[in-house]
Amino acid sequence: MVLHVSDPSLHPGGPNPYENQTLAIARELLSATREKRSLFAQMRDQMRWDDKLLAWTMGNPGLRVQLFRFIDCLPALRSNTEVARHLQEYLSQESVELPSALKGLLNFADASSLPGQAAATTVKTAVETLARKYIAGETVQQALKSIEQLRKQRMAFTVDLLGEAVITETEAQQYLDRYLELMQALTTASQRWSAIPQIDQADGEALPRVQVSVKLTAFYSQFDPLDAVGSQARVSDRIRTLLRRAKELGAAVHFDMEQYTYKDLTLAILKQILLEDEFRDRSDIGVTLQAYLRDSLTDLQGLIAWAKERGCPVTVRLVKGAYWDQETIKAVQHDWAHPVYSLKSSTDANFEAMTRLLLEHHDYLYAAIGSHNVRSQAHAIAIAQALKIPARRFELQVLYGMADKLADALVGQGYRVRVYCPYGDLIPGMAYLIRRLLENTANSSFLRQNLEERPVDDLLAPPAMETQSHLPETLKPAFPNVADTDYADAAERDRAQTALSNLRSQLGQSYLPLIDGQYRNTAETIDSVNPSNPSEVIGTIGLISIDQAEQAIQAAKAAFPAWRKTPASERAAILRRAADLMAERRADLSALMVLEGGKALHQADPEVSEAIDFCRYYADEMERLDQGYAYDLPGETNRYLYQPRGISVIISPWNFPLAIPTGMTVASLAAGNCTLLKPANSTGAIAAKLTEILVEAGIPKGVFQYVPGRGSTVGSHLVQHPDVHMITFTGSQEVGCQIYAEAAVLRPGQKHLKRVVAEMGGKNAIIVDESADLDQAVQGVVYSAFGYSGQKCSACSRVIVMASIYDTFVARLVEATRSLNIGPADQPSTQVGPVIDAAAQSRIREAIAQGKTEATVALEMDAPDTGYFVGPVIFTDVPPTGRLAQEEIFGPVLAVMKAETFGEAIALANGTAYALTGGLYSRTPSHIAQAEAGFEVGNVYINRSITGAIVSRQPFGGFKLSGVGSKAGGPDYLMQFLEPRVITENVQRQGFAPIEGVE
Template sequence: MVLQVEKNTYEAKVQEIAKQLLAATRENRSFLTSLRDQMRWDDKLLAWTMSNPGLRVQLFRFIDCLPALHNKPEIAAHMQEYLQDDSVELPSALKGLLNFAAPDSIPGQVAATTVSTAVETLAHKYIAGDSMKEALKTIERLRKNKMAFTLDLLGEAVITETEAQFYLDRYLDLMTQLVEASKKWTQIPSIDSADGEILPQVQVSVKLTAFYSQFDPLDAAGSEEIVCDRIRILLRRAKELGASVHFDMEQYAYKDLTLSILKKLLMEDEFRNRTDVGMTIQAYLRDSEQDTKDLIAWATRRGYPLTIRLVKGAYWDQETIKSMQKDWKQPVYNDKAATDANFETITQLLLENHEYVYSAIGSHNVRSQALAIAIAETLKIPRRRFEMQVLYGMGDKLASALVARGHRVRVYCPYGDLLPGMAYLIRRLLENTANSSFLRQSMEERPVEELLAPPVVDNLTTPKHTLGFANAADTDYADMELREAASRAFINVRQQLGKHYLPLINGEYQQTEQTVDSVNPSNYSEVIGKVGLISVEQATIAMAAAKAAFPAWRKTPVKERAAILRTAGDLMEQRRAELSAWIVLEVGKPVKEADGEVSEAIDFCNYYADEMERLDAGFSYDIAGETNRYIYQPRGIAVVISPWNFPLAIAAGMTVAALVAGNCTLLKPAETSCVIAAKFAEILVEAGIPKGVFQYVPGVGSLVGAYFVKHPDVHLIAFTGSQEVGCRIYADAAVVQPGQKHLKRVIAEMGGKNGLIVDESADLDQAVVGVVQSAFGYSGQKCSACSRVIVLAPIYDEFVKRLVEATRSLNIGLSELPSTQVGPVIDANARDKIKEYIAKGKQSAELVLEMPVSDSGYFVSPTIFSQVAPQSAIAQEEIFGPVIAVIKVKNFTEAISVANGTNFALTGGLYSRTPSHIQQAQAEFEVGNLYINRTITGAIVARQPFGGFKMSGVGSKAGGPDYLLQFLEPRTITENIQRQGFAPIEGVE
């Protein structure tokens, strides 16, 4: 699929049309300018954002928060908190408005009324109505001006299946009401018919994610099945009514799946001849030109045209930020000129293939629309196959100018409540006030030649965003090839199930008398591997080997040690899909989380390699006649006792930290996750670790673990696990054994009772999703998992209701299934202990959710208790499973007190849009890792070093700049360099 005509062929005509359109949009500009001093408050707010970047950020944050505020004093208080920030230079009018002493004073209430009214007025500029009555008035006004419409229902980010069904029902009802109203409309030939064909007067725009709360590219087949069932209902009803349906495009992660679903559905016999449907292409995406070519080829095969709406794209900031955070290739163009150039290329592609697709060119850029017109007029494209589109409230004058030229214009009209519409409003405001916005540049009366010049693209390469440490990128399962690689890995791993895994002692695999079967928690009849457990006698041999290997290893240059770690990280990256599959099958972790664990293990290898090279340089403080060096040396022999819940990442992290610091290391993994630890051992051997330096020593904790902890030749113990075992290790390690000449260092991470506060100003969509992910990800078996939600009284009931429905919408099942969000717990003991806590909870709190689960694996229902007393057992004791206690508090001070009211201090979180609450939490919330307005799990190496205090553990944070210091002994070396009163003095000849 190539362009049929050279681009510059149209340029003269483009310039001619663009100048005509621009002149039309600038009519009455002098009259408008004379009214600037009489602008309404909503106009002033918008104008101020264009001239003050600091105010722009704070004002948009306040607008985002506004719908959640319950009364005028709250609004006034938040206005002051947001807008009187030191970084914001306020316009005098706004400064005067905010100059009140108390939020509940009369001036405060006046300010709240003024600004909230202005924001509501501003919202109505971009939202066609918050009721059907208002929406119909807007539509009838548009039709009076000879403009067609498409109506989009706001708030489609569904998080529960109840909401998904509700939105389908609303769309069905919306189409019915619109068609009923249309019976009274006068026919307008310019928009209601074309080339002798009657066009649907009613059109709605929908998003696929609105129809399934668990829409996920990883579960492409499952998402397709459920979404298609609901879309079929929608399309059938649309046909009965004579309405048309257009499918919007959303975030990049959903793009390929969205196109795939629609292509398949619209090739079904029932829908193949439908021409009253449409899809969307976003020109800011780097692969959108190829997507367009693929769509045209598909439409050619289909044999019936459908509409392709071409837009620039509305999620640029979000896509850019996400790609940076995920270390993924950026999907959008960085330069607006590149987007504009791509828009023009795709416009030409669509219009030159008008026999196969109808084009809907959505833009407020006069040049973009002029190019489309120039091509359409040159090629004499029939009217049915071409229309222009603008957003409601943003392209009014351009739309009028296009109508005057005789073109069919459709206005995209968002409709719905202000609260769910706020995200849409913010996007429109950001777009409207961006420096690169054509509307803004036009309002600033830039020279015509500059506004209408062809876009010039200097560099289309993707910039590197990494600052400092470069984290490993998780698998992007939106990529079909990577999903297929994951499927192949499961097939490969399943062919290896049931093999024997032996201990590695002094470089040789050793036979053992005792073995244990490691089973799949999703199906405990399936044996993952048979693991040999060492005896105390074999532990003695391993200790001797470590002691013998230590002198040479401590002298090995740090660069060589670091190189082994980096090689291990590279090997893990190469085997990422396979390692993920082992994690899924052996410990029951869902696929995405298993993949994230592999990333973390790789990060530990690379980060600690970097850190040790940094520390190896030492520090110098020299003065005249004296040199002072601060250096580090390894401690000796390290014992790593790793947990089953992060069987690769934590085992790898503690082990490679000890190794790169120069310590000989023995890894004793949890008995339920020995196969994954064996795979890690294989990787270290392949990476070049010397014999005796690292040894894989699975064994019974109460025997072998205790032996290692008490052994006089052990210098440090790195442990992650339960508080009970951690405290025992801490006590045993403190006892100086006969022949021991050092005090042992213990690094222990021992879990938490992690609380997450949700206040009145929180975005409940984000808060509910965040709590669900934090509490039920990996069935609540992360030491960072949320087990308490502390909610302020005004929103408590609503929050609990939505939390229950969102949790009920989760898929519970075999961990390897791509649809699964909640898998099993690790074993029967864990399952039974969790059920005991659930029984306790039923006696002291209100059970609001418990779901049926399979008994073929170690499954426990996601369980929610409300009306929980802060001092009850389920609110105080660690429950390593999918159980959360929801606690009601009166105010934020009480919330902080309850959050701090346990023996643990590991992770905590806050969902709030109140700056003072955020500041208070930062100062007073007693946790090692505090997360604000995001999930409280998923710490990333270097970005969020992980670890807590109080009874959550002892030691510096894993993945942080202090962690390796625990594995090292510091030394200071001072040398007097004077000889008979003479010493070299640097810088003096």
Template sequence: LSPSLPPFINAPDTDFSIAQKRDRALAAIQTVRQQLGQTYLPLVNGQRVNTLEVIESVNPSNPSEVVGKVGLLSIEQADGAIAAAKAAFPAWKNTPASERAAILRRAADLMEQRRAELCAWMVLETGKVLGQADPEVSEAIDFCRYYADEMERLNAGVNFDVVGETNRYHYQPRGISLIISPWNFPLAIPTGMTVASLVAGNCTLLKPAETSSVIAAKLTEILIEAGIPAGVFQYVPSKGSTVGAHMVKHPDVHMITFTGSQEVGCRIYADAAILQPGQRHLKRVIAEMGGKNAIIVDESADLDQAVQGVVYSAFGYSGQKCSACSRVIVLEPIYDAFVNRLIEATKSLHVGIAESPDTKVGPVIDAQAQNRIKAYIEKGKEEATLALEMPAPDHGYFVGPTIFTNVSPNAKIAQEEIFGPVLAVIKATTFDEAMDIANGTLYALTGGIYSRTPSHLDRAKAEFEVGNLYINRHITGAIVARQPFGGFKLSGVGSKAGGPDYLLQFLEPRHISENIQRQGFAPIEGAEQ
């Protein structure tokens, strides 16, 4: 950190054990419920634009409840948004970094003021329970403040001066930036990707996932109130397969930042690589594409700690996190004892509507996800032993926590990302085998180990192929600046969100070397006017 910046302090989560704070959060849900069903239009060049196509975003706990109606941009309107961004770029590029950072800090303050309301929108639009939604607001606030600090640090540049010569290394923005955000962290992830792009000086278009477009509209309100100029930030909800793909390929777009599935991420990566007619740059792609994350539990592990951590990592937000634990690899001597305790602990989880205070496992996001997860459960019954399939409410998009044992490391349910509350328990006879199984997928995002054996911990630190390794703790819930998040292999490309390298991806480095061994200045007449 530069001397002028104090150490980063994360925003604290709400303590729901305090009755007053709990009551305020529950009251906010009822307040927001009175606002359901409104229409949210795209924001293009500072103006709301009418659209031919409108979709309904519904409450996954109760799909008959329409959270909001969202207008979807056409290709022609998306072209208009890109043109507006292009026109706004010169002024935004030349806006001092301190001013851009100040807007982010104002946005963070507004999020803190609207914390209970933002939580309520997440509960109702994406089925996220309060205990998971509140830390997400903290994460969004942290992204704003951390990237504001980081931009001020980077803006200082680096001087490599020698006698008679100055050498200045500094950064400039890339240009027009497209953000394609997911529904599973509907506030934190679009906030992080968007404000990183903005504070770096890029004109930024946010295309959120359709199922969480209302929350993205609330983020839009906050950024506009914080002072982002017209054309610099635009809210462009649209069909990903058509309009989204068109924007990815547009010759005036300089970079795409994506979080979502491996299939879509790889398509974006390929499309962005093609030089379009009139394009005068190569596009930068940042893509976070999921994982098949494992936790190893060895014979020396504290089983109370391990069971608790695995249950939280596997079934928090119904397993719909790219960081979630979907495989637990257990050493043979403790396998049976661990499995028995795991099943009993999972049975204690209450499955129900997201707004209920006692719910631990809410719905999955939509009917398509529900059907996909159920199909994997049926496949699991063919491949392995069904150890637990908890009942779930019929109304709404619910899937009960499901555990399979005697799972082969190469089974579909042990190799493919399910993105639901389904856990594969795999037996390993040796720690070497456990490590091989853990590394035996296409992904490298998060991983964990529960062990009290130093040599095993050292091996995991050196050889566990993951971007984020967690030791003797759960593997979800990375905290900005403390646990920068991101993976490699087919989990993605790009530097870690919430880390010291992240903003560099949104910037172009430049170097200026000047010979200063001259006898004063002799300007051309009239040139200094």
């Protein structure tokens, strides 16, 4: 049951019956927050350094960005020399306009000099002082002092434990244990506190003196909406433990809301737990809603309906939201609809609508209104006064260190005010600090606008709701990539499971070659099996003979003259139709990759996106290239044009069974070449589905042909054939080099040199330096190394770590990997599935055995017995010249290496014959610059995983022995499938030629 809001005044931006009283209360509160402002102005020139840093950022956007980046990095720096060096690197950039005082502070030539040390000490102290304004303490004891001071001011509290991101199961258990210890410590301390009726009692009822705020996702390191059932089970067990102990201690528990992708599952988990008999009558529990989310009003309606069913209120903490930038960026990068309002005024309008809805249903939900905006709090008070809401059902909240004057004013009016008090180490606290600094210094911030003494009428004006998205055009990508499926949506999860069920009911079909527009029977077949369960046959693939290969080439030759003359716009239209068909069949294609390729769903779905993008991108690119270029002079015209090469053979791999064959094939077809696709036999059914789509999209017979066959016979015949003009290959270095050599031989009757494009793998490294965000680095390395069981040509197989953080990094890396779920690819919880077949399993196991003779095993995980599984293995103490550091293993095997200097790290990374992908986790600008200039790979990824290149954004491909040719998904990829021509015409006649612009 969901409530439907019929009253127009409850809609964001609608008429507000509480407006007059809201303004009266707001003016009174605003006056209180502006008292003694003139004294502040007099003291402004004598501000402390932390005040100066904050003040400077308000007037200089460039300084704001760089200073906040420096602050984010600061806790990782281990000496004053490092602090001074980074301070100069961040703030000496041309885009940063420095105040004179800060220029003077940075006026040193050597970071280790006395002036450098003094600058480091000054700034570090200032930042630490700044952090302590917003963080209640670094230890429980410090936090208790802050809490007791708040109680003296008649303010209640809730405590949030700052900490590293929970990326291992050990850390998830530690998170629970630390909260259990925190509640015990707070409860013990509370026994000596004197009662303060304003915050400890309400309506004759004693209120919990202790309240903690927790993040639900931190109770399970592998929390994932795709695995809704598994995540719920693991999280719920720990939540029950927490709630039981809280009841024993008499403490209240509030659940914070995090990123949008977790919202629906978070609410579903809490609703289910709190309907259980054991917890159904608990009113000392709360949940948070974020008003900047476009669907938050609907969520509140759902909570009201749920609370009516439950029969006992819980508290809803209503906040504006703290992750606007992150949510916006994520939506842009994933091509998803933006979950947050574009304008701050829209969030404020929605906040007011939710405040009214929440307070008008105070019989079912208690309200905690969290805001530093005077109008927002005044609006809540106006409603509470008008409705005579009992004190137990209504309180106001602020963040520690922010809006202190507002909090004092609210306390003075007799309201219960609760202060959100984060505590913990400053290193993990920096992310929290940055969010607070962003909030304080943003142009749209009420706190900033009030500090600048904007006109009262402007500050208190009713917020307007946007009528359309105001996302800047600069945030919109040039090429509109298709969106991956958002599995936070339950309907999408259901659709995926339905597709898997439907596929299982259709297994065992035959997939025949397509030659000259007809599906042909073959003398030889091969079974395609599920690598998670080899007894499950996905389908039977017909393998062509050499005679049939010859028939396919002759059909291509016959079709080529008409296809080359087909207008580029018509060829592009066919590819766009193919893209549309893929989009319609997304769930089915993903399901087939899960079963035939052993690829977990969250790895398979983006591959469908990539295939769709290839179709649309190459269609666009061919239309662009088809326009040619003109270079005209008086009396002469010059035209630069492209024509197709002829017959093109595509030899595709099994590890990206849809995206790579699609990309190579449609590029060839877009350019006007007749194209033969020989896929890897392991994933022949997926290639057959691609064939069906291309035929349905309108590819003429003979123009495209699906020719599965043995590489040693049919593959070799196609490569050596004198009528073949081009071979495009993705696979192993051994096979790629063989193709390159065979294609170079001029055969009898051959009148052209063959073009070879080959992508042949890598031995990819990620460097982690001492300034890296280790939460981000560990997660990125684990994902890059073990996603799809390390079977990506871009996968991380080496991680090079600076010596000063080596032990810390390795310990977290091992635990994070140990926390991964290994199992069949069709299980939603699986992060590491099978390898492709028995031969791959045997080869990887042999490499692991060899590795044990040259390095130390830090982790070797067990794997299921059924299926072609290999558990992740991490080696340490890996010698730079050993097999583990030099040879591509193509499995879940990671070599960890140590470097004493960043220069050594770059040298180790470059010390192989490959140059495909590489990554760097660093917050040191000079290291980032060095990697950009000197990391010898085709794709360098900085502070993100090194897999998952996206068409147009990150064109993909390498050099050295990683391959030859231009980057797939890039602006020059199609040129490889085309021959350029220049046509020059002398347009003079008897010395006369028209000259444009001259009469």
